[in-house]
Amino acid sequence: EEQLVESGGGLVQPGRSLRLSCAASGFTFDIYAMHWVRQVPGKGLEWVSGISWNSGSIGYADSVKGRFTISRDNAKNSLYVHMSSLRDEDTALYYCAKDKRSYYDTPAFDMWGQGTMVTVSS
Amino acid sequence: DIVMTQSPDSLAVSLGERATINCKSSQSVLYNSNNKNYLAWYQQKPGQPPKLLLSWASTRESGVPDRVSGSGSGTDFTLTISSLQAEDVALYYCQQYYSAPFTFGPGTKVDIK
Numbered sequence: 001e002e003q004l005v006e007s008g009g010g011l012v013q014p015g016r017s018l019r020l021s022c023a024a025s026g027f028t029f030d031i032y033a034m035h036w037v038r039q040v041p042g043k044g045l046e047w048v049s050g051i052s053w054n055s056g057s058i059g060y061a062d063s064v065k066g067r068f069t070i071s072r073d074n075a076k077n078s079l080y081v082h083m084s085s086l087r088d089e090d091t092a093l094y095y096c097a098k099d100k101r102s103y104y105d106t107p108a109f110d111m112w113g114q115g116t117m118v119t120v121s122s
Numbered sequence: 123d124i125v126m127t128q129s130p131d132s133l134a135v136s137l138g139e140r141a142t143i144n145c146k147s148s149q150s151v152l153y154n155s156n157n158k159n160y161l162a163w164y165q166q167k168p169g170q171p172p173k174l175l176l177s178w179a180s181t182r183e184s185g186v187p188d189r190v191s192g193s194g195s196g197t198d199f200t201l202t203i204s205s206l207q208a209e210d211v212a213l214y215y216c217q218q219y220y221s222a223p224f225t226f227g228p229g230t231k232v233d234i235k
Contacts, residue, residue, distance in 0.1 A: 044227075045164075045172065045217070045226040047224040059222050095171055100177065107219050108174060
């Protein structure tokens with residue numbers, strides 16, 4: 001069964017760091033681009049970051065550029081995002097999403113995890 | 123950034139009737155070199171992640187019923203559910219993937235009348 005499972009969310013103080021992980025299974029992880037998309041509960045969807053199949057191309061939303069770092073380990077079928085200098089407005093449900101293609105730059109997201117909640121609050 | 127808007131915000135349709143959702147982008151998402159519209163539609167049910175319904179504005183994903191269709195080009199797009207079923211009650215989002223940042227519309231809620 002194809003599956004994405006996120007982990008690592010929780011309550012964190014503003015200015016601190018957190019690393020989210022996404023474990024992929026049931027498909028050939030290392031040929032697809034992968035992304036993080038977030039959603040404030042009850043609100044809309046915001047693309048956060050994407051990474052191509054071989055980590056050769058990476059992109060970020062302006063709202064997280066310089067603070068978030070996406071990475072992947074194809075040997076472990078895993079996607080990560082390291083989030084630093086966290087702000088209140090980073091509070092959201094963070095989804096790991098699979099791209100239909102190998103490069104991150106034209107993504108339609110054809111598989112999503114259930115998400116991991118990040119709450120930034122003092 | 124390309125801004126995506128959707129209308130209406132919500133709609134209620136009788137079972138078996140047609141539901142139509144509109145999506146508009148602030149600039150064209152049609153790539154002239156391949157004549158493809160970089161536009162996707164998603165369905166999200168409460169407590170679930172989004173599900174990809176259509177890519178390239180009108181190409182259905184595997185398993186998506188043929189009562190769901192997409193149309194439009196350039197800046198104006200439509201998602202149509204030809205005969206609404208109870209399982210279609212959800213939020214629907216459009217998303218452009220023409221250029222980063224890849225932006226979503228605000229969503230349209232579909233209910234049963």
